[in-house]
Amino acid sequence: MGELRMDSTADVAFLLLIFFIVTTIFAAEQGLTLVLPGKQKEKTDTVKVKESNIATIFVQDDNSITLDRKPIVINHIQMSIEDRILSNPKLVVLLKIHPEADYGMMIACLDELRLAHANKVSLKTATK
Amino acid sequence: MDYGRSTNKGTFIPTSSMGDIAFLLLIFFMVTTIFREESGLPVELPRAEAGEEVNRELVSNIYINRAGQISIDDRLVQVKHITDIIGTKISDNPQLIVAFKTDNYTDYGVVSDVMEELKEVNAVRVFFNNDIEGTPGQKY
Numbered sequence: 052m053g054e055l056r057m058d059s060t061a062d063v064a065f066l067l068l069i070f071f072i073v074t075t076i077f078a079a080e081q082g083l084t085l086v087l088p089g090k091q092k093e094k095t096d097t098v099k100v101k102e103s104n105i106a107t108i109f110v111q112d113d114n115s116i117t118l119d120r121k122p123i124v125i126n127h128i129q130m131s132i133e134d135r136i137l138s139n140p141k142l143v144v145l146l147k148i149h150p151e152a153d154y155g156m157m158i159a160c161l162d163e164l165r166l167a168h169a170n171k172v173s174l175k176t177a178t179k
Numbered sequence: 180m181d182y183g184r185s186t187n188k189g190t191f192i193p194t195s196s197m198g199d200i201a202f203l204l205l206i207f208f209m210v211t212t213i214f215r216e217e218s219g220l221p222v223e224l225p226r227a228e229a230g231e232e233v234n235r236e237l238v239s240n241i242y243i244n245r246a247g248q249i250s251i252d253d254r255l256v257q258v259k260h261i262t263d264i265i266g267t268k269i270s271d272n273p274q275l276i277v278a279f280k281t282d283n284y285t286d287y288g289v290v291s292d293v294m295e296e297l298k299e300v301n302a303v304r305v306f307f308n309n310d311i312e313g314t315p316g317q318k319y
Contacts, residue, residue, distance in 0.1 A: 060198025068205055080238075081230035081311040082278065087294060087303040110287070150288025154243075154281050157290070158225040158307055165229035176291040 083161055085172070104141045106132065108160055109177070112151040116160065125156075128163035136169060143171040150176055217253055220244040222282040227309040237274050238306065239265070243281040247289045258292050266300040278306040 108128065109117045116123050118131055136142050144164055148157050164172050219242035241261075242250040249256050251264055269275050277297055281290055297305065 057195040057198060061194065061201050064198050064201040064205065068201070079232050080235070080278070080308055081227075081232060082306045082308040083227060083229060084231050084233065084276075085305050085307070087298050087305055089301045089303050090298055148287045148291070150286060150291060152287045153283065154285040154287050154290050155225040155283035157287050158227055158283075158309065161307070162227035162229050162309075165227075174291075174294075176288070 083158065083165060085161070085174075087174075100143050104139060105143050105145050106135055107145045107147060108164075110146075110148045110152045110156050110160060112149040114152055114156045116156070125159050125163065128160060129167045132164060132167040132169050136167065142169070143173060144169045145173050145175055147175045147177050219253065219280060220248060220250045222280050223284075224280065224308055224310040225283045227311070230309055230311050233276050233278070233306055237272065237276045238278045239268055239275055240278045240280055241293060243279065243285050243289055243293070245282040245284050247285060249289070249293065258289075258296060261293060261296040262299050265297060265302050269300055269302045274304075275302060276304045276306050277302050278308055280308045 107119055108123075109120075111117070116125060116128070118128065123131065132142075132144060146157070146160055146164070148160075161172070217240060219240060222242060222244055240251070244250075249258065249261070251261070256264060265275075265277065279290060279293075294305065297303070
């Protein structure tokens with residue numbers, strides 16, 4: 052008479068279970084990938100690049116940035132590099148960072164280069 | 180419930196407890212699930228717009244905080260010991276990706292020193308963890 056029907060509890064439980072299984076997303080980690088040059092055993096492992104094919108971005112210890120010795124704002128790197136890659140597809144970007152510069156600045160530059168589709172990036176640490 | 184109601188056949192499986200069983204299983208697995216968690220060091224990750232994902236199975240984390248302390252596998256380590264630690268890992272798994280979870284305001288020099296050590300043991304695949312949630316255009 053006044054009894055609850057329990058038959059459908061299983062269905063409800065399974066529906067909940069399936070709902071949560073399907074909607075669970077594990078927090079994915081986002082980041083930038085980079086392949087470092089391996090240990091160089093011989094001098095022949097080094098690659099020489101013509102100076103005209105190099106764009107140097109230098110992050111100074113006060114976190115100011117220069118592109119080929121001209122000061123540049125972080126947000127403009129993408130555009131400048133994109134233009135330069137268009138005119139010279141062989142362009143290699145040398146990202147030179149002072150050891151006292153902030154890591155965030157280096158990532159910001161790397162991010163800009165990634166957005167500019169600059170695939171040939173070389174990291175260098177400036178001497179103090 | 181009207182158990183006496185026998186319609187056409189006498190056999191009849193009680194299904195009312197299936198819900199309980201499903202819930203018990205659910206609770207059992209919820210309770211016994213342990214996520215492998217590494218506490219590392221508290222860091223404020225840099226923000227970036229470009230982002231890729233990597234296979235977590237291949238990743239080994241290196242935490243570097245603002246003070247320049249380095250933590251691998253929840254142990255504070257010094258730069259000179261990284262070759263040993265990562266060297267063992269890379270020989271176990273040559274596909275290893277080393278993920279840097281480094282604070283925005285850490286000196287780049289520390290990261291650079293760690294990367295030099297990684298090059299020594301040919302751990303060349305690195306990954307810089309970003310905070311993708313941040314509002315775009317507000318980097319650094």
